[in-house]
Amino acid sequence: MADSHRPPSTYTTHERIPFWRDGRVLGVLAQILFVFVVGSVIYWFISNVAANLGRLGSQQFICLYGTNEQWSYRCAFDYLSSEAQFDVSESVISYRTSDSYWRVILVGLLNTLKVSFVGIILATILGAVTGIARLSPNWLVRNIAKTYIDIIRNTPLLLQLFFLYFVVLLLELPAVNAALQPFGLPIYISQRGINFPKLIPLSTFAIWVAFIILGLIQAQFLWMYLGAREEKTGKASSRLFWCVLSFLVVVGIGWLVLSSAAQNEGFMVSRAVRVREFRDLESLMERRLQLDNIRLLDEYVERGRLSADDVAASALLICAVQNSPSEVNLTAQLRSAGIPYRVSRFPRPDQAIDAYAEEHRCDIFVASQATLAAERDVLEDGASHLIVSLRETPARWGIPALEGFNYVGGGRMSLEFTALLVGLVVYTAAFIAEIVRAGILSVNKGQSEAARALGLSEGQRLRLIVLPQALRVIIPPLTSQYLNLTKNSSLALAVAYPDLWRLMSIIGNQSGRSIQPIILTALTYLTFSIIISLFLNWYNRRIQLVER
Numbered sequence: 001m002a003d004s005h006r007p008p009s010t011y012t013t014h015e016r017i018p019f020w021r022d023g024r025v026l027g028v029l030a031q032i033l034f035v036f037v038v039g040s041v042i043y044w045f046i047s048n049v050a051a052n053l054g055r056l057g058s059q060q061f062i063c064l065y066g067t068n069e070q071w072s073y074r075c076a077f078d079y080l081s082s083e084a085q086f087d088v089s090e091s092v093i094s095y096r097t098s099d100s101y102w103r104v105i106l107v108g109l110l111n112t113l114k115v116s117f118v119g120i121i122l123a124t125i126l127g128a129v130t131g132i133a134r135l136s137p138n139w140l141v142r143n144i145a146k147t148y149i150d151i152i153r154n155t156p157l158l159l160q161l162f163f164l165y166f167v168v169l170l171l172e173l174p175a176v177n178a179a180l181q182p183f184g185l186p187i188y189i190s191q192r193g194i195n196f197p198k199l200i201p202l203s204t205f206a207i208w209v210a211f212i213i214l215g216l217i218q219a220q221f222l223w224m225y226l227g228a229r230e231e232k233t234g235k236a237s238s239r240l241f242w243c244v245l246s247f248l249v250v251v252g253i254g255w256l257v258l259s260s261a262a263q264n265e266g267f268m269v270s271r272a273v274r275v276r277e278f279r280d281l282e283s284l285m286e287r288r289l290q291l292d293n294i295r296l297l298d299e300y301v302e303r304g305r306l307s308a309d310d311v312a313a314s315a316l317l318i319c320a321v322q323n324s325p326s327e328v329n330l331t332a333q334l335r336s337a338g339i340p341y342r343v344s345r346f347p348r349p350d351q352a353i354d355a356y357a358e359e360h361r362c363d364i365f366v367a368s369q370a371t372l373a374a375e376r377d378v379l380e381d382g383a384s385h386l387i388v389s390l391r392e393t394p395a396r397w398g399i400p401a402l403e404g405f406n407y408v409g410g411g412r413m414s415l416e417f418t419a420l421l422v423g424l425v426v427y428t429a430a431f432i433a434e435i436v437r438a439g440i441l442s443v444n445k446g447q448s449e450a451a452r453a454l455g456l457s458e459g460q461r462l463r464l465i466v467l468p469q470a471l472r473v474i475i476p477p478l479t480s481q482y483l484n485l486t487k488n489s490s491l492a493l494a495v496a497y498p499d500l501w502r503l504m505s506i507i508g509n510q511s512g513r514s515i516q517p518i519i520l521t522a523l524t525y526l527t528f529s530i531i532i533s534l535f536l537n538w539y540n541r542r543i544q545l546v547e548r
Contacts, residue, residue, distance in 0.1 A: 020117050049534025053515070058236045060515055063455075066148065077208055077516055078091065079176070080105070085505060088498050090414050095101060101507055106505035109524065114129070115499065116486045119424045124478075127423060134437045145433065153432035158426060158491055165419035165495040173415075176406060186399050194418060195400035198411030200328040203264040207395035211254025215247040222246055246438065255394060262392040267318075267355065267366040268376060271386050275364075278390060281316065285339050288314040295338045313338040319352045319362035325396070328409070332396045345408075349375055366390075416497035420489065428485045435477045438468035471543050479536040486528050500524060 013393040019025070053060070061076050080101040092110040095103060133145040152160070170191065174180060179190035188195045210230050269275045275284060281522035282294045289306065291297065300306045316334065322345045334341050344362060346352040349545045356365040365372065369387060376382045387485050400410035413421075453459040492499035504517040 022132045037360050040484055056515070060513055074423060079511055079513060080507075080516070082152060082511075084507075084510075086510065088415065088503065089496075090498055101511070103369055104503050104507060105500070105520065108498060108500035111498055112486075112489055112492075112500040112524075115421055115424070115489050115492070115497070119421055119428070119485050121433060122421075122481055123428040123481075126429035128483075129428060130435050131436025131440070135440060151428045151431055152427055153434075157423065157427045157488060158494055160492060161419060161494050163210070164423050165415065169415045169419055175176045177402070179402075179407075186410070188400060189403075191415070192406055193415050195407040195414040196413070197400070198398045199395050200325050200398045201264075201326050201395050202329060202392055204392065205394045206257040208251075208254050208258055209413075212251055215250035218250055219243040219247040221491035227294045230491070252351060257487070259391070259393045262394075263389055264368055264370075265366075265390040265392045266328050266369045266372055266387050267326075267364045267371045268385050268387055268391060269331060269364045271384050273363070275388060276386070280528075281338055281339055283336070285314070285316065297338055311340050311341075315342045316360070317341075317363045318343045319365045320345055321349055321352055322347055324367065327364045327388075328396045328398045329342040329392060330390060331409075332399070333391065333519035335358060335399070343403075343408075350378075353378060414497075416495045417491070418499045419495045420492050423491075424485050424488060427488070428481055431481050431484075432478065435481065436470070439472075440466055442473045443469045472540075475540040476545070479533055482536065483529050484530050485533065487525055490525075 005272055057361065060235045082101060083098050084101050084104045086104075087097055088104065088107055090111065091107045092114060093107065095107050101223065130145050130148065133141050136142045173189060176190045176192045179188035179195075181188055186197050197263075220243075223239055223243050226237050226242065230237055230239075252467070273282060273284065285294050287290070289311070289451055297306070297311065301308065316339055318327070318330065318341055320330075321503065324345075327343060327345075331341065331343065344352075344355060346355060349367060349371050350368070352365055356362045357379060365375070366485055367375070369389070376387065377384055379385060398410045400407040400412070447465050447469065448461060450466045458465065465505065468485045490501040493502045493505070496502075501521055504521045508514045508517040
């Protein structure tokens with residue numbers, strides 16, 4: 001009853017805020033409106049795509065149901081099983097025009113991976129060196145690095161590729177018969193590309209790799225053991241020297257054991273030639289050239305006692321299968337013995353044995369001993385031919401040699417691959433250099449002063465103090481540069497390098513299916529980007545400092 005006599009001013013009043021002025025209500029309504037707009041846009045996009053695909057269905061998604069031709073989304077990629085019927089100038093794996101479109105896509109994928117992987121490694125090295133040089137106290141080194149970065153960063157990559165390919169490589173490089181040979185090494189640079197020695201694995205190479213892995217494991221355990229001993233005794237030991245030495249010992253033992261035990265390679269020769277082992281080939285050539293010692297052949301040619309034509313006419317004629325490791329093994333030993341030779345290469349062993357059976361076509365037929373034994377049974381007079389064992393090592397260097405109008409053997413980098421690789425590396429390294437420079441500058445100067453006070457050299461200061469701390473700043477933007485290099489590889493179209501995008505374009509033009517190649521290309525580059533990002537994010541988490 002007392003409350004009923006309280007003055008009206010003492011009552012508590014709660015005024016309700018109108019919803020159009022209530023911030024919470026307006027926030028919820030804004031979110032609902034945003035979701036509605038985004039959903040409408042997505043619905044419009046999907047409906048538009050579905051309608052357009054429906055109109056293109058008769059051309060893009062064709063299926064055969066018996067004798068009737070219909071279209072369905074289910075068969076969108078069935079046509080990729082058809083024969084490609086076009087050639088690819090460069091391939092990591094074997095490819096023929098009769099292969100399917102799927103094989104072409106795999107070729108383009110591997111070509112893109114090759115240029116991206118090698119480009120990332122080289123761009124990282126060049127960028128790191130240039131970024132460090134950008135901070136060098138030497139005026140000349142610092143300004144050369146600055147000029148390189150400023151020019152490359154402010155020039156379009158496509159323009160650089162055009163200049164590098166059409167001006168520098170195609171116009172300035174010599175013809176194949178006048179190829180550049182830097183420092184006298186077996187590296188030949190011409191308008192046909194760059195030919196260089198290549199390590200060719202033989203039959204025991206896989207076992208030798210097991211020795212390499214064993215050597216690495218042993219070196220790792222030795223490194224840990226010597227490190228623990230250093231901490232216990234306080235005396236430094238040459239850990240790097242002993243670990244490298246132990247690794248080389250294990251690998252060398254594996255090489256010697258496999259070289260003495262392997263009996264997989266050989267060559268076939270007529271018994272009438274009187275060749276029973278490899279050394280008899282030297283005697284054969286000495287009889288042909290009328291020399292006392294085949295190793296004096298170069299001296300006789302220089303003195304004019306033998307002409308180059310006489311040597312070429314008496315050279316050992318070899319029949320071999322194309323890209324055969326057996327040929328590389330034999331020719332490496334022939335070069336070591338100074339025996340001149342000529343090689344005729346054939347796509348299949350049966351073609352090589354037919355050429356060997358013809359008179360004066362080949363002196364010997366080189367292949368694996370299993371192939372030689374099988375092909376000798378085909379000969380009418382197989383008993384009159386002898387299979388001679390050939391010494392084998394786990395691997396041999398394939399050396400390029402000029403035959404006709406091109407080099408054969410060894411490895412080769414086409415001008416298209418070279419132009420694309422150099423362009424991507426030079427362009428991306430300029431951006432990486434600035435990232436490295438910023439990362440180094442982010443480290444407190446006191447760290448460098450403390451390192452110098454401890455007597456560390458400039459190299460030790462960078463390697464042990466500055467760069468490990470700078471990586472926390474370098475890695476995140478470095479991820480973007482790796483992604484850019486991978487995606488910029490699609491500019492290979494400008495220099496006719498058969499990467500994924502160029503081969504997908506050819507597939508779309510030839511098949512009349514334009515949607516599927518674009519979808520596959522987009523998914524492939526998206527996968528590349530995700531993998532690179534995941535790896536670098538994982539590495540970034542590993543190197544970051546744990547704060548307390």
